[in-house]
Amino acid sequence: MSNPSVSYVIKESGVAFGTSGARGLVTDFKPEVCAAFTLAFIQVMRQSFNFERLAVAIDNRPSSPDIAAACIAVANAIGVEVDYYGVIPTPALAVTSMEDNIPAIMVTGSHIPFDRNGLKFYRPNGEISKQDEISILAVNAVLPSFEVLPLPSVQLRAAENYLSRYLNIFSADLLKGKRIGVYEHSSAGRDLYANLFEQLGATVVTLGRSDSFVPIDTEAVSLVDIEMAQNWQCEYQLDAIFSTDGDGDRPLLSDETGNYLRGDILCLLAAQYLNIGALAVPVSCNSSIEVSGIFYHVKRTKIGSPFVIAEFEHLMKSSDRVAGFEANGGFLLGSDIFVNGSMLAALPTRDALLPALAVLAMADKNSISCLVKQLPNIFTASDRIQNFAREQSLALIEQGLSEPLSLLSELGLSDVNIVNVDVTDGLRMTLNNGEVVHLRPSGNAPELRCYVEAGSVIRARGLVRLILNSIKKLKV
Template structure:
């Protein structure tokens, strides 16, 4: 038996906090590293409250069950009881933990490839902050090694509580007479969605279930998934298609034609449907949010749910506050009340709420018609994979030092009139087009976001810029 120290184990692991949780290669998430992160989190939470229990859940990645076992073994060694919920969406775990007022750990890498994974941490009141992350990294907490093996029994509470959240808010006939395709792939919520939609009256067609992990990125939908959606919509005469990323906190929704909604547009419509008064959203989101005139205040933040949550602090004068990200993850900061119905706040990314909200907004009409109500601004995004973060940062530092020269090398079709460095480099052009470059916070990727007055222009602009950047690198 030896003694290990949490910050030394974490510091030598190569695992880092990204925009949302600790992420890295599976091979770097050794048993010792999982234990060290779990202990560091426990100690940080214990600084402000006593902890007797902790909730734990996983996604469908092949590495997740073993990582969860190591986290649980450390907690049990420390005298903490573990409520294990098995494979459920991240927001289901977060909601269950908030209702029971316990901290939680989610083992998930979200949308990143299966050779990577991650840990996401929740205090009893919601996601940890960036300050909490720093506190965890500095914890010099000792633990005995090796840890004894554990056996985890799965509780169904988180899945049930998550479903009940929506059943008690939306009308029982919300999806009556609708044909809904559920693209299941390897989503952590794939066994929850169909039964829930059926309770709302929908006819559900299960699509694309996979026994291997599928890294769905809702901000960069593959050409294959675009073609699949069109084929499925036509073949099954669907009114809409619903899916999520791997851990079920980012939605992917297609209309009756099989056209995928952009995440920020989906959430903009959802926020209108829910009567939200004020929003916190990342700088990368579509400017139609301000342009639609539906919200009293819109606060722009850095990219990542911790920054959106921090943005809620500027909106305390409003009763109905929410936030969302360009990836479609919707965060509800306020409890909503309507007659006898209550929708409790869930200030972490959620995929189900924005989808159900636009079903309510459409009132049986084609989803595609909802877009006609908004300013005609279109966004697109893609990324260069296997592009080292250090390389991305160096590129943007050089670009900021000579904006005009960088714009010339990108061969942009309009002069740059303003620059936003809130997160990465966002160039606003004279013709109102927008180009935004930013290193991913979760993987070695350089992301590009673009906005224009047509979908074709936005997509073309993204591909053009990424092609130019590749040639520069």
């Protein structure tokens, strides 16, 4: 029997592209599926770039080593050498593969549960585009025979380059006198962060390292994680707590009281510190970005880093300092910029370290909570319903488009009118009382996400609970 075609294997796999890479159940990532995606990716990249090497790294999920081994096996089978960097943050892989001008594959499912995983692909000049995804799915080559072998030795250069990126622009006494907690859990960068903060002068307390995978979602931080942070702050008298999601591209940073900043608020402050002129941000981000008046130009996009990155070239026409970020806190640097007299190269993929370090630098003479209080009083909250079929989410959104006031009533919101409906990504309704309700199916998992804006934290959190509890009772 002849070997199957790449396109057939991918089509039958159950693995599909979402907002950030190809995602699916671990049981769907069979060796031939990993090989098919890898071969298709390499073929698409060879249409535009000359290369003989591929970079690969993984997160700490139990399934990631086997997936990486299959990807490496098929690359070797077609004569492509592989630089294997082991467990490192996704942006660390991107920094070095871009420096080497070679493509890269990160094996990660980011924040989604451990029974799922994913592949994130990088061109030699950054994340693949949505058009690249279409091209990968269309490759019709025959899958070659390959043998999955043990993983090669881990190269340390990518981890070292990533730390040097920030040690070169921030002074060695940046965090002098600060007590920084590092919530390590199962983050791919947990062996790097304490070292970095110590080299920047901080006293570091490492916290919560886990031998099992912890699916931290920086857009929907659990009550358990919030309470842990507050307890740690009281116990260790910390000035801030830093953490990330599973693959280290989305940050969590607390203020001096142990309260975690929303990702878009963290990045807004970071962009201010970096003197960014033009921003691209998804429609789900806090309206304070525009209301603050800090930025010359702001472009709203669909949710997902490829859509943010797609706007950078256009924004370059209005500013030479371009960046983007997402509500999850991932910061994307769209242009080379000078920081503290040193050049920081563009990194058009989500990064957790830059926004956290920028805000800690801003807080040198002021507390983090005071920095937040200087922003407009617009507060965002978000959460999700897991195991909510995409078809259910789409039906709910369709109901909102056809009968928006009826849907709001069913969600527990009466005596309000709608002043604006935005369908850039999902259904985003601005109400006449200034509040915002945004419903959207996740692109990575069977989940319905709800984002709201309100005039207080308590009101925003209460709205999310009210809306999601109401949806659970609906027959959609």
